[in-house]
Amino acid sequence: MAAGLDLAAPPSGVATATQRRGGRLRARLRHDPVAAASAAFLALVAMVAALAPVLSPHDPYGIVDRPLAPPGGSTALGTDDVGRDLVSRLIHASRVSLAVGVGAALLTVSIGTLVGSLAGFYGGRADLALSGLINLMLSIPTLPLALVISAFVEIDLPLLILVIGGVSWTGAARIVRAEVLSLREREFVVGGRALGATDRRLVARYILVNALPPIIVAATLQVATAILAESALSYLGYGIQPPVASWGNMLQNAQRYLRTAPALAVYPGLLISLTVVSINFLGDALRDALDPARRGAPDW
Amino acid sequence: MRSYLVRRLLAIIPTLLAVSVAIFLLLHAAPGGPMAVYANNPNVDPEDLKRLEASLGLHDPYPVQYVKWLGAMLTGNWGISYKYARPVGGILGDRLLATVQLVLASLVIASVVAIPVGVLGATTRPVTQRVIGSLSMLGVSIPTFWLGIVVLLIFSVRLRVLPSGGMATIGADFALTDRLWHLVGPAVVLATLEIAGWSRYLRSMLLEAMRQDYIQTARAKGLSEARVILLHALRNALLPLITLLGLQGGRLVGGAMITETVFSWPGMGRLLVESLAARDYPVLMASFMLMAVLVLAGNLAADLTYAVGDPRIRLD
Numbered sequence: 001m002a003a004g005l006d007l008a009a010p011p012s013g014v015a016t017a018t019q020r021r022g023g024r025l026r027a028r029l030r031h032d033p034v035a036a037a038s039a040a041f042l043a044l045v046a047m048v049a050a051l052a053p054v055l056s057p058h059d060p061y062g063i064v065d066r067p068l069a070p071p072g073g074s075t076a077l078g079t080d081d082v083g084r085d086l087v088s089r090l091i092h093a094s095r096v097s098l099a100v101g102v103g104a105a106l107l108t109v110s111i112g113t114l115v116g117s118l119a120g121f122y123g124g125r126a127d128l129a130l131s132g133l134i135n136l137m138l139s140i141p142t143l144p145l146a147l148v149i150s151a152f153v154e155i156d157l158p159l160l161i162l163v164i165g166g167v168s169w170t171g172a173a174r175i176v177r178a179e180v181l182s183l184r185e186r187e188f189v190v191g192g193r194a195l196g197a198t199d200r201r202l203v204a205r206y207i208l209v210n211a212l213p214p215i216i217v218a219a220t221l222q223v224a225t226a227i228l229a230e231s232a233l234s235y236l237g238y239g240i241q242p243p244v245a246s247w248g249n250m251l252q253n254a255q256r257y258l259r260t261a262p263a264l265a266v267y268p269g270l271l272i273s274l275t276v277v278s279i280n281f282l283g284d285a286l287r288d289a290l291d292p293a294r295r296g297a298p299d300w
Numbered sequence: 301m302r303s304y305l306v307r308r309l310l311a312i313i314p315t316l317l318a319v320s321v322a323i324f325l326l327l328h329a330a331p332g333g334p335m336a337v338y339a340n341n342p343n344v345d346p347e348d349l350k351r352l353e354a355s356l357g358l359h360d361p362y363p364v365q366y367v368k369w370l371g372a373m374l375t376g377n378w379g380i381s382y383k384y385a386r387p388v389g390g391i392l393g394d395r396l397l398a399t400v401q402l403v404l405a406s407l408v409i410a411s412v413v414a415i416p417v418g419v420l421g422a423t424t425r426p427v428t429q430r431v432i433g434s435l436s437m438l439g440v441s442i443p444t445f446w447l448g449i450v451v452l453l454i455f456s457v458r459l460r461v462l463p464s465g466g467m468a469t470i471g472a473d474f475a476l477t478d479r480l481w482h483l484v485g486p487a488v489v490l491a492t493l494e495i496a497g498w499s500r501y502l503r504s505m506l507l508e509a510m511r512q513d514y515i516q517t518a519r520a521k522g523l524s525e526a527r528v529i530l531l532h533a534l535r536n537a538l539l540p541l542i543t544l545l546g547l548q549g550g551r552l553v554g555g556a557m558i559t560e561t562v563f564s565w566p567g568m569g570r571l572l573v574e575s576l577a578a579r580d581y582p583v584l585m586a587s588f589m590l591m592a593v594l595v596l597a598g599n600l601a602a603d604l605t606y607a608v609g610d611p612r613i614r615l616d
Contacts, residue, residue, distance in 0.1 A: 034434060136318045139592045144557060144572055148584070151576045152330035228443055232558055235445050236573060248443075255449055255562070258457045265453060269446030277441035284437075 025289035035285035038278035045275055049094040056088035061243050068261045077263050081253050089245040090267055096246040097227050097275065100161055104226035107165025109219040112172025117203050119173070120180030127177075134170045142167050143232060150238040160239055164229045172218050179211035213290035220286055224279040231272050247272045308603070312596050319592040320373070324366050327585055373589060379582030383575065388586045391571070396553075396590070398467060399567030401479075402560070403552045405487035407545070410494035415538075417495065418502030422510070423529055432499070439496025448489045448562035455485065465564035486563040490556055494548065501544060505537035512536075539609050546602025553594050 029036045048055060057074065058064050063083040064075060071078045077086040119130040146167045153159055183189060184207060192206045208215075233239035234248030242249060247268040254265035335353055338344045353359060357368060372379065378388035421432040455462040462485050463469070469478055509515065510533050518528045557569025564570070568587060575583040 132318075135315060136322065139315055139319055139595045140322070140588065141553075141591055141595065144569075144588070144591065147557075147572070148326065148576060148588075152327075224441065228441075231443050232445060235443075236558070236561065238576075251446060251449065255452070258449070258453050262453055262457075265446075265449045269443060269449065272446060273438070273442045276443075277438050280437050280441050281434075 025286065028285050028289050032285060034281050038281040038285075041274060041278045042282065045094055045271075046098065048091055049098050052091050052095055056085075056091040058085035058088040060084065060088040060092040060245055068257060068264075070261075071263070077267060078261065080250070080264055081257060081261075086263065086267065089250060090247070090271060093245040093247045093250060093268065094271070096157065096240050096244065097230060097248075097272070099157060100164065100230040100240075100246075101223040101227040101279075103158075103161035104164040104168070104229070105219050105222035107161060108169045108222050108226070109172050109215060111165065111169035112174075112218075113176050113208065113215060115169065116173040116176025116178075117180050117208060120177040121184055121199065121203055121207070123181075130173075131177075134173055137167070137170045143229065146229060146233060147236060147238055150233055155238060155241065157240065157244075160230060160233070164226050164233075168222070168225065168229070172215070172222065175214050175218050176208075176211060179214060180207055183207045183210055216290060217283055217287045220279060220283040224276045224283070227272065227276055227279070305604070308600055312600070315596060316589075316592060320370060320589060321366065323585055323588045323592075324369065325362075327581060328362065328365070369585070373586070378586045381575075381580055381583045383578040383580045383583070388582045391583060392568070392586055392590060395566060395568045395571045398565060399553055399556055399560070399569065401483065402486055402490065402556055402565055402567055405483050406490035406494065406552070406556075409487055409491040410498060411545075413491070414495045414498035414502060415534075417499040418506060418537075419529065419534060421499060421503040422506040433503075436496040436500050439492050440500075442492070444489060444493060445558045445562050447492060448486070448559055451485050451489055452562070465562075467566055482565075486559045486565050489562075490552070490559045494552075498541060498544065502537060502541055505540050506533055509533040509537045539606065542605050542609060543602040546598050546605060548598070553591055 029039060057076075061084065064085045065073070065079045065083055067079060067081050067083045069075060069079040069083070075085050075087065077090075080086055080089065115130050115134070119127040146163050149163050149167070150160065153163075155163070180203070189202060189206050192202055197206070230239055230246065231248030231251070234246045235251050237249075237252060240246035240249050250268040251265060254261075254268070257264055335349060335358065338349055338352065357365060360368070376389060378392070380386065381388050381391055384391055417432060417436070421429055421436070424432075451462075452464060456464045463482050465482075467479065467482050468474065469482075472478060506529075510529075515528060515533055518532045519525075523532075553568055556565075556567060557572060559565065560567045560570040561573055568591070571583065572587050574580075575587065
């Protein structure tokens with residue numbers, strides 16, 4: 001089929017619908033100070049992560065003072081248990097959290113979309129097999145499973161993204177499956193099929209395009225879940241390995257110095273919490289803007 | 301009802317078998333294998349290691365090993381822990397007991413707090429609703445281990461009103477007050493996430509229920525708003541929450557892992573972390589099977605409670 005003459009093009013005015021949703025999101029951000037503050041904070045974190053080498057006052061691996069030095073002088077928040085600058089390590093750790101969050105969320109949504117659309121579109125045995133796989137995954141607690149897998153491999157950043165994404169796609173798969181199930185018998189899909197569209201084309205250009213809003217919302221919220229998972233695995237010692245700093249593994253030793261250097265325990269956790277809560281608030285705003293049908297009660 | 305129960309119980313069997321295969325393969329595919337602890341020890345003679353492996357049946361093909369292991373699991377012979385040199389069943393029993401105490405305490409706290417919070421979140425002025433909503437969002441966003449560390453920092457290190465961890469004062473005889481004193485910190489931390497999640501869920505269920513016709517009817521009868529909400533709407537909104545409780549009850553056992561680690565609470569989750577560090581295979585495999593059984597039992601219990609609580613649902 002010639003690209004210029006696409007008879008089986010999806011019927012919904014995708015571009016205008018997207019613009020309308022974009023407008024709704026902007027309107028929502030204007031009227032919702034919490035969502036706007038969340039977006040601003042996330043933008044700040046992303047900027048700090050991007051400019052980490054420029055912004056951090058010291059080498060995150062270099063010893064700048066005695067261990068557990070109090071704030072003052074060139075170290076705004078003091079030093080860690082090795083004598084490294086806490087601020088510089090916090091700045092560099094933001095890269096890890098964001099990379100794991102975004103990477104694992106993309107992987108989660110990709111696997112979930114693939115599994116969910118196969119199960120929902122083909123139904124029958126494919127659905128039975130894939131739903132069985134989902135139920136199997138759901139009966140093993142996610143965090144312990146991720147923990148065991150990470151413990152048995154030489155874990156690094158890409159592997160950690162694989163592990164977290166690989167154990168947490170079931171939620172996305174169920175959302176996509178339900179969407180595909182409800183869309184696949186609609187007139188425009190039947191119409192596309194009558195025009196001779198292949199299965200792949202039907203799923204990609206007709207069904208998933210219309211299922212995008214819940215997928216985008218799920219992906220956003222998944223970033224928060226993945227950041228929490230990374231920090232928990234790293235805290236337990238099976239995530240990002242020292243000397244590389246992550247907000248989670250910075251808390252690993254902090255509990256030992258609660259008495260002498262509470263700053264070590266306070267700041268990494270505060271940054272995780274602020275980042276995750278911002279993503280969740282933004283995800284809620286996105287849901288309201290993109291997916292009005294699914295919007296639950298207003299204003300939460 | 302009975303035929304439904306039998307069918308559900310039978311349906312659990314293939315799931316458990318699949319879980320057991322997955323866990324078996326996962327742990328046996330791991331680099332080093334079950335003997336990694338000995339293989340990495342320079343004092344262990346390679347000849348001895350070979351003999352040990354042979355005596356444990358590790359030279360058998362995987363399917364043979366799997367069938368032997370499954371048979372042993374089913375007959376209650378869960379092996380001897382490498383780390384504690386004790387039968388795995390006894391260790392799991394002790395640890396499960398500790399976890400159940402923690403989980404039950406947190407479920408009680410969560411129900412007592414989440415229900416009023418959810419009701420307030422649905423019925424008060426919009427401003428109050430937003431504040432409650434934001435707080436609950438914060439509750440689901442704070443990492444559990446950090447919340448635990450902060451609780452320790454404030455209440456144990458600074459104010460010195462709570463212990464720094466563990467299940468009992470070292471050296472003291474068992475006393476209920478001592479146990480409860482140790483339980484407060486971890487139970488509240490574990491409950492926080494549940495409170496935040498449940499109250500959000502309950503609120504949306506309650507708002508849904510308030511839109512139904514029977515609420516109009518109740519109001520038209522002249523009942524006070526409090527009676528309408530508490531006796532009519534809440535009753536129907538609580539039902540899905542009961543399901544959620546069953547679904548999470550099983551999952552909490554694994555989810556308590558982090559809280560148990562922070563507070564040195566000797567439960568299942570902490571056992572898992574310790575066994576992983578020690579590569580204690582018999583304990584790891586049995587723990588995972590036990591957690592899967594608990595999750596599936598929780599799901600089943602949720603469905604059954606739902607059927608008992610909602611007469612419209614018939615299970616056959």
